[in-house]
Amino acid sequence: MPVVDVDPDELRRLTDHEEKSDDELIDDLFALGLEFEGETEDGDLQLEFGPDRLDRLSVEGIARSLRYQYGDDRGVYVPNTNDPDWTIEVDESVPNERPYVTGAVIRGVDLDEAALDSLIQLQEKLHATMGRKREKGAIGIHDLTMLKGASYREDGESRNSITYRGVDPEGDRFVPLDANAEMTPADVLTDHPTGETYAPIVRDYERYPAIYDEIGLFSFPPVINGRRTEVSTESRALFVELTGTDQWTIDRMCNVICYALDARGATIEDVEVEYPDGTLARPDFEVETKTVAHERIEGLLGVDLGVEETVDLFERSGLDADPDGDGDAYEVSIPPYRTDVLHPLDLVDDVGRAYGFNELDPQYPDVATVGGRHERSKLEAAARTSLVGLGFEDLLNFHMISEAENYDRLGVDPGTAVVGGGDPVTITEPYSEDYTMLRTWALPSLLMVLENNTHRAYPQDLAEIGLAARADDAENTGVAEHRTVAGVLARHDASYEDAKSRLAALCHDFDVDLATPATDHPTFIEGRAADVVIEGDAVGVIGEIHPRVLVEHDLELPVAAFEFRLDALE
Numbered sequence: 001m002p003v004v005d006v007d008p009d010e011l012r013r014l015t016d017h018e019e020k021s022d023d024e025l026i027d028d029l030f031a032l033g034l035e036f037e038g039e040t041e042d043g044d045l046q047l048e049f050g051p052d053r054l055d056r057l058s059v060e061g062i063a064r065s066l067r068y069q070y071g072d073d074r075g076v077y078v079p080n081t082n083d084p085d086w087t088i089e090v091d092e093s094v095p096n097e098r099p100y101v102t103g104a105v106i107r108g109v110d111l112d113e114a115a116l117d118s119l120i121q122l123q124e125k126l127h128a129t130m131g132r133k134r135e136k137g138a139i140g141i142h143d144l145t146m147l148k149g150a151s152y153r154e155d156g157e158s159r160n161s162i163t164y165r166g167v168d169p170e171g172d173r174f175v176p177l178d179a180n181a182e183m184t185p186a187d188v189l190t191d192h193p194t195g196e197t198y199a200p201i202v203r204d205y206e207r208y209p210a211i212y213d214e215i216g217l218f219s220f221p222p223v224i225n226g227r228r229t230e231v232s233t234e235s236r237a238l239f240v241e242l243t244g245t246d247q248w249t250i251d252r253m254c255n256v257i258c259y260a261l262d263a264r265g266a267t268i269e270d271v272e273v274e275y276p277d278g279t280l281a282r283p284d285f286e287v288e289t290k291t292v293a294h295e296r297i298e299g300l301l302g303v304d305l306g307v308e309e310t311v312d313l314f315e316r317s318g319l320d321a322d323p324d325g326d327g328d329a330y331e332v333s334i335p336p337y338r339t340d341v342l343h344p345l346d347l348v349d350d351v352g353r354a355y356g357f358n359e360l361d362p363q364y365p366d367v368a369t370v371g372g373r374h375e376r377s378k379l380e381a382a383a384r385t386s387l388v389g390l391g392f393e394d395l396l397n398f399h400m401i402s403e404a405e406n407y408d409r410l411g412v413d414p415g416t417a418v419v420g421g422g423d424p425v426t427i428t429e430p431y432s433e434d435y436t437m438l439r440t441w442a443l444p445s446l447l448m449v450l451e452n453n454t455h456r457a458y459p460q461d462l463a464e465i466g467l468a469a470r471a472d473d474a475e476n477t478g479v480a481e482h483r484t485v486a487g488v489l490a491r492h493d494a495s496y497e498d499a500k501s502r503l504a505a506l507c508h509d510f511d512v513d514l515a516t517p518a519t520d521h522p523t524f525i526e527g528r529a530a531d532v533v534i535e536g537d538a539v540g541v542i543g544e545i546h547p548r549v550l551v552e553h554d555l556e557l558p559v560a561a562f563e564f565r566l567d568a569l570e
Contacts, residue, residue, distance in 0.1 A: 002125055003037055005044040006059045010114050014063035014263065017070065025066075032056075032065050032353065052340035054130055055256050058122035060263035061337075064318070069354070074315040076335045078285050079262040082107075084159070084270040086149060088211075088241065091165030092276055095205045098222070100247045101164045102254050104283045105144060105269035106238040106261050115264055116233055122260055126253050130339070131222075133433060135201055137244035137253050138222030140211070142229035144237035148214040164243065166207030167217065174217040175227040185210065185220055198223045209243055251284045252339045258283050259337045285336045292344035293329045300348050301355065302363050310351065317350035376483070376567075380465050383485060383569060386509045390502050392463035392487055397445035399467045400427070400435035405444050409552045411522035418521050419541040419563060420444070422470025425479050438469040438479075442486035443523070443563050447545075450490050451553040458557060459491035465566060483566035485540075490559045496528050496544050499560035503542060507534065510569040516542060523549055524561075532564040540564025 008025055012018050020028070022045070026036045029047060034056065037046040047062070055061040067073040086105055094101075111119070123139050131137035149160025169186035176188055176195070185208045188195035201222055202208050211219040218226040221243040231238060240257055242250040258268050273280040298305055305313070307327035314321035320333040334341045341347065352360070373381070388394055403424060407414055412421050420441035430436045439445060442464050449462060465485050472480035485506075489498050500516060507514040516530035521541050529543030542562035550559060 002057065002129060003046050003048050004057055004059075004062070004125065005040055005121065006047055006062060007044050007114055007118075010059050010118070011045075011063055011066070014060060015066045015070070016072065017066075028066060028069065029062070031356065031358070032062075032069060034062065054126065054252075054339050055259065055337040057125040057129070057256065058260045059118050060122075060260040061256070064259070064263060068316055068318045071316055073318070076287060076318065076320045076333050078287060078335065079258065079268050081283070081285065082267060082269040084272045084281070086239070086269075087159055087161040087272045087274055089161050089163045090273065090275045091163055093166035093207060094164055095166050095202075095207050095209055097205055098202075098209050098243055098245055100245065100250060101241065101243045101273060102247070102250045102280075102282045102284075103239065103241040103271045103273070104254055104258050105271055106240060106258070107144075107236070107267045107269055109236060109238060109261055109266040110264060111231070111233050111235055113233060116231070119231075119257075119260070122257065126256060129431060130249060130253055131244070132431070134198055134222035135433075136246060137242055137250040139253060139257065140219045140221055140225050140241045140243075141231055141257075142218065142225065142239045142241070143231050143235045144239045145235075146229045147218065147239055150214045162239075162241075163212045164241075165210060165212065167210035169208055172210070172217045174220070176220065176224045177227050177230060179227065185223075188220060188223060192224065194224045211241060211243075251282065252336075254283050255285065255336045256339075258285075283336075287336065288334045288341075289331050290334065290341065290344055290347060291329055291331050292347045294323075294327060296344065297348050297351055300345070301352050302360060303355065305351075305355075313351045313354040314347075316354040319347070319350060379570060380483060380566060383506070383510075383566060384465055386506050387463040387465075387485075387487065390505055392461050392502075395446070395449060395462055395464040397442070397449070397464055397466060398435065399438055399469075401439040401444060402434050402436050405448060406437065406439050406441075410444055410447070410549055411546065413522075420523070422480075423472075425469050425471050438467070440470050441468050441563055442466050442484050443488070443561055446486055446488045446561070447549070447553050447555075447559075450488065450555055450559065454554060454556075459489065459494075461487070461489050461491075463487040484563060485566050485569075486561070486563040488545075488559055488561040490555065490557050492557055494544070494558040494560040496530075496542070496560055499542050499544075499562050500530075503532065503562050503564075507569070512569060522546070532562060532568075534564065534568040537568065539568040 008022050011025060012020055034047045034049045037048045049056055056065060088101055088103055090101060127134050149162055151160060167185060170184050173182040173184050175182050176192055189199040209221050210217050218229050242254050244250040262268060271282050273282055307323050311321045314332060318335060321330040323330050332347050384394055415423050422440040425438040427436055446462050446464060453460060467481060468484040469479050469481045504514055512534050515533040519529055519531045521529045523546060524543035525546050531538045532540035532542050540563050545559040545561055
């Protein structure tokens with residue numbers, strides 16, 4: 001989960017609640033779903049939150065949520081914007097891989113050190129989350145006074161324009177941030193630390209994205225800005241530009257930036273984006289609406305609410321609610337910085353938080369049944385107990401993973417018949433490159449834990465019982481899921497025999513027959529791997545991890561491992 005560093009003094013000032021102690025702020029933030037993770041050396045609060053509320057990636061956004069919670073602010077707030085004085089012209093030479101741009105002009109901003117640090121943190125947190133490490137969206141913030149727009153007249157008024165277009169890799173030169181000499185875009189990707197980090201995004205483009213003013217190239221998105229337009233505490237007017245692969249995404253990222261700066265007293269000015277086939281007015285502060293039934297709110301929260309009370313709770317969530325004539329449903333207005341409201345259930349969640357989840361009274365469901373463990377859950381609990389008894393430390397890992405961790409680092413090809421080689425169940429719009437698919441087996445997760453635990457003492461005997469999945473058109477959901485059992489033994493003398501003895505003891509506890517005929521598997525050493533055959537069915541694999549895989553995970557000790565389907569123990 002994202003963690004944001006927040007200066008408590010800034011938070012008190014922006015909420016206008018100087019009387020709040022740090023402990024009181026932490027309690028109030030927890031009610032919003034922000035968990036306190038500790039303090040930095042400078043005394044900043046470290047807050048972890050769900051990645052859906054991107055408007056809380058800065059102290060300004062968190063302060064806004066607290067003001068609503070305290071009742072100091074109510075309803076939807078949309079900043080006023082001034083008429084456009086700047087235009088972004090989109091040239092036809094823009095790379096097809098990154099065709100979209102948006103932006104805004106910010107005037108009258110007061111950037112002290114705290115405000116500038118907050119703005120930079122917000123920029124980088126948006127890059128890491130919604131921008132997907134700048135691949136889907138990247139933000140450039142520039143000192144407006146250092147830009148010279150190409151002047152032209154429209155409707156009798158003077159306008160300034162900049163141009164978003166493509167540039168040859170060895171084309172125009174500029175001085176990037178943290179550099180003292182001019183460089184071509186190609187030079188930046190090879191000779192600049194930031195360029196090396198983000199080079200994979202644009203390296204294969206025939207032409208690179210670039211933004212020009214009348215003087216020349218000043219921004220190389222999504223890699224780095226030019227030094228000429230660097231923002232400092234002396235900056236009082238800013239030009240915010242965002243480029244990306246999706247217009248909706250960069251527009252919403254722009255909104256979050258604009259609202260944060262508006263909270264510090266800045267004025268927002270529109271920018272016109274001129275595409276070859278039409279013109280857009282940005283930032284896009286359109287207010288969306290969704291409808292939710294009163295009965296659904298009461299049913300999910302388990303409380304009786306009057307219409308006026310429900311409207312009040314919506315307003316204390318930063319929303320506006322217009323009840324129909326009978327009060328049976330509400331048309332709810334959603335501010336443009338809320339990227340998380342996708343369904344009426346999200347609105348019910350807001351009402352619940354405004355009401356106070358701690359104020360809800362637990363109720364027994366109105367059904368004539370008694371709960372109990374499912375047979376699968378009983379089997380899983382019994383297997384977990386046996387593994388712990390055999391000396392394994394029980395783990396619980398994420399079921400989501402990346403293709404590189406699931407396949408590449410273990411030498412497994414997707415779609416093959418080996419254990420772990422099933423077709424991936426991928427996420428269409430993942431928030432992070434680290435979690436793009438459901439894992440096809442659990443062994444990669446255990447090796448990642450070992451990789452992160454190299455500073456811990458050995459031996460390390462780890463086991464997990466968890467979900468694995470693969471794409472399967474024969475299933476009505478298109479996904480075949482199963483529970484898998486995996487174990488690793490990391491020690492100086494770990495061997496195939498150690499892993500098999502543990503596996504044999506586990507099978508003995510469940511009174512099932514085990515056989516281990518030799519097999520080949522790319523993750524394991526040739527001649528030191530076998531199929532796991534239980535009651536005559538091949539259900540897994542066991543062996544010694546290949547040195548190539550160990551080196552890939554920075555492991556300097558031998559590792560023996562096994563993995564098989566949990567249902568084989570039934």
